């Protein structure tokens with residue numbers, strides 16, 4: 020075993036919540052380490068719908084959640100403008116929805132503090148001509164599209180700037196318990212396979228849908244029900260405003276325009292294990308049918324990819340039925356709850372409320388540590404990671420909200436046309452190199468950082484280019500061609516998982532053309548015997564393998 | 571204009587069929603939406619990825635799988651077609667090397683070694699057995715070309731026991747400052763001043779490294795590639811060979827042009843940019859096809875038609891979201907392997923490939939399309955190339971071979 024690492028607080032989980040916690044801890048001067056078994060946003064945060072909630076969705080069924088969202092909506096717009104696109108949002112009543120819900124909705128928005136304004140249907144159709152003309156009422160709310168990869172990386176960067184240590188591809192394999200107290204954890208470095216003890220005053224469990232598994236390592240029961248949701252990205256922004264169905268929350272009722280695509284979602288299916296789930300063809304079909312109700316002709320747009328995430332639904336000990344699980348979050352102090360000191364779990368919630376969750380958890384830990392520094396995460400702007408603007412001083416980057424023309428404007432400003440690695444998403448060589456430099460452990464990490472391979476060509480060109488750049492950049496530090504081949508093969512497979520549910524029409528054709536490139540032209544499959552995990556990459560480890568099983 | 575034959579699709583299969591029929595003195599129209607998959611492939615002629623002797627392997631395959639397109643076309647059509655293709659390339663000053671009885675292996679842009687059969691002379695010095703002669707090979711490219719990365723190629727070749735090293739060349743001063751695709755480079759290489767600058771750098775590298783040969787991206791000229799390679803060899807003082815890049819494939823474009831020119835010389839007419847919407851006919855005879863170009867419908871009559879629109883990659887077959895596969899031009903019945911749940915293997919690089927890509931049009935030994943009951947759908951239509959069911963040309967490594975065999979056969983019938 021490696022040398023023991025000592026810290027005040029060990030945060031488990033590198034999703035929105037964990038990253039928010041570690042930032043908050045570090046800003047208050049508390050020594051903190053975050054461990055994440057995959058890349059940052061490997062869990063639900065990297066597989067969500069992309070919506071900064073106004074709160075409107077929850078005003079009737081979950082009013083507390085609505086108020087929390089409304090509060091954080093204002094805060095996040097202030098602290099992370101570079102992660103948001105101010106799309107605004109409509110709640111629309113379609114012919115399939117109860118027309119009486121409109122008045123209930125408005126009244127409940129007022130009660131919960133969600134800003135809302137009814138606008139004339141004609142105005143809504145003028146702003147969004149693709150919308151179903153048969154909608155009867157439209158309410159506008161301050162929804163926005165949010166980039167959770169960027170937001171999490173920005174939180175992590177801020178935490179590092181304040182002295183925190185962030186260890187990705189480090190999986191918690193055990194919690195250390197001494198009597199009635201948790202005193203640390205053992206983590207496995209997935210890159211090297213080495214185990215390392217970390218000793219701390221508190222373990223903060225922010226492992227989302229996996230929180231139950233972490234708590235169980237200390238002998239504590241936390242019931243988190245993984246609620247799987249499937250989303251489909253369409254290759255066209257048929258709307259520029261977030262469109263919600265004005266009804267009680269259901270499946271396939273939100274359409275979010277984000278960057279170059281529009282994402283329809285989602286479903287909610289409880290699954291037994293957050294690591295094993297599939298995407299069923301009828302889920303996709305359902306989504307397309309629901310999309311059709313919002314935007315006539317929806318089915319004829321090109322579906323780019325489908326993915327699924329698992330909601331961390333926390334089931335309180337006293338809740339009888341799964342259906343009554345609230346969408347609010349909960350801080351569990353296991354000393355009070357279970358008589359096990361040194362362990363807290365922050366569970367449930369939403370991306371939108373991550374900061375508030377972190378604040379509540381860190382307030383409690385700070386109190387226990389006797390730290391009186393107040394929380395400042397709602398005031399201090401988040402820094403911009405170098406993958407966004409390579410070569411720029413993070414703090415010197417202008418604070419603009421994301422807008423559709425931004426990538427193109429960046430490319431033009433840098434005269435970087437000839438340097439495009441991914442033409443679909445306008446990703447330049449400099450950004451890919453920055454992503455590699457910032458410690459990407461495989462090509463999927465690069466994808467998450469810069470969106471390489473997420474456009475209509477499905478990575479046909481950019482996978483090869485990025486793999487080769489990775490090799491050229493890391494060769495000196497020990498990465499071999501065999502490691503590179505493993506990264507390429509790994510990524511081709513990762514990408515395939517998201518594609519098979521939506522392969523028809525042009526997307527099927529593109530998949531075949533990519534097969535022509537990687538099998539026919541490149542002979543990638545012939546390099547299997549010359550592929551091997553290593554060189555600082557993680558391309559083959561059960562801890563980070565999400566198994567998509569066929570129904 | 572009344573044609574004897576209209577060929578739909580300008581890939582290798584369509585070009586071969588059109589050329590054969592034109593050379594028999596027919597009035598032939600080649601109608602296509604765009605270029606075929608030639609622009610996506612290596613520019614070599616793959617016959618079958620099965621052992622050292624593809625021709626013998628094809629014979630065995632035909633005996634085992636009587637519905638395989640190779641079985642239906644027969645080896646005579648394959649051999650004659652290959653001969654005609656060679657002659658067309660020869661006439662274009664772009665000779666092909668190799669023989670149908672022998673597979674060779676060539677490096678790819680990843681540094682894997684892939685089998686193929688006929689190869690342009692510009693690639694000959696890169697053949698694996700030559701690379702294995704113990705003498706060092708230099709793989710060189712340009713930072714500005716994002717479709718070819720020498721260090722990874724060389725490292726993978728070394729892993730396979732070949733002595734290879736990598737270098738990037740400096741781009742000589744040119745007018746343009748950005749966006750260097752393979753076709754742009756190909757045109758630059760046709761300029762003497764550009765070659766002189768590259769040749770000088772290569773000569774220095776060869777002198778220093780003692781390289782026997784230099785592998786460059788396959789962008790060494792469009793129309794005069796053989797000449798360009800010869801010139802570079804003289805300047806570099808070593809053999810020069812091309813390695814295919816990411817698409818656009820310049821060697822694929824050369825093949826297209828060689829056949830296209832031969833077809834024009836034989837009196838054929840080409841109309842690109844037209845998408846065939848449907849056909850009309852009666853009593854199992856197709857009389858008219860209706861195409862759309864620039865939003866206008868156009869009717870084309872002929873005695874006979876060849877459908878060479880390709881498979882899913884070429885756009886000849888298309889699936890909708892309900893899992894129905896359609897033949898896009900004439901609406902011919904498609905033979906598909908079950909529903910969408912059976913279309914894909916869980917692994918992208920599954921050895922057996924994905925069942926969906928074996929879908930296509932069932933044909934008889936005259937390559938006439940069959941309906942679900944096995945009856946001939948149109949007596950005067952022949953299907954050629956990847957549109958035919960019963961084979962996955964990419965996985966089997968027979969994309970060009972099947973196109974040539976069935977294309978030529980459709981031209982002879």
Ligand SMILES: Cc1cc2nc3c(=O)[nH]c(=O)nc-3n(C[C@H](O)[C@H](O)[C@H](O)COP(=O)(O)OP(=O)(O)OC[C@H]3O[C@@H](n4cnc5c(N)ncnc54)[C@H](O)[C@@H]3O)c2cc1C
Pocket residue numbers: 031032033034035036037054055056057059060061062063064065066067068069070071072189190191192225226227228229233246247248249250284285286327328329330331367368369370371372
């Ligand atoms: C389909 C879907 C759509 C959604 N859409 C929205 C939306 O539009 N807006 C919104 O606000 N919210 C949305 N949500 C909710 C939101 O995504 C989640 O609430 C939020 O991302 C949870 O973040 P988290 O950090 O708590 O959990 P996660 O992001 O899951 O982070 C937990 C992390 O813990 C790691 N981990 C697990 N085990 C270990 C271990 N042993 N060692 C180390 N690390 C470990 C995991 O790898 C994971 O990265 C959606 C959720 C789903 C499922």
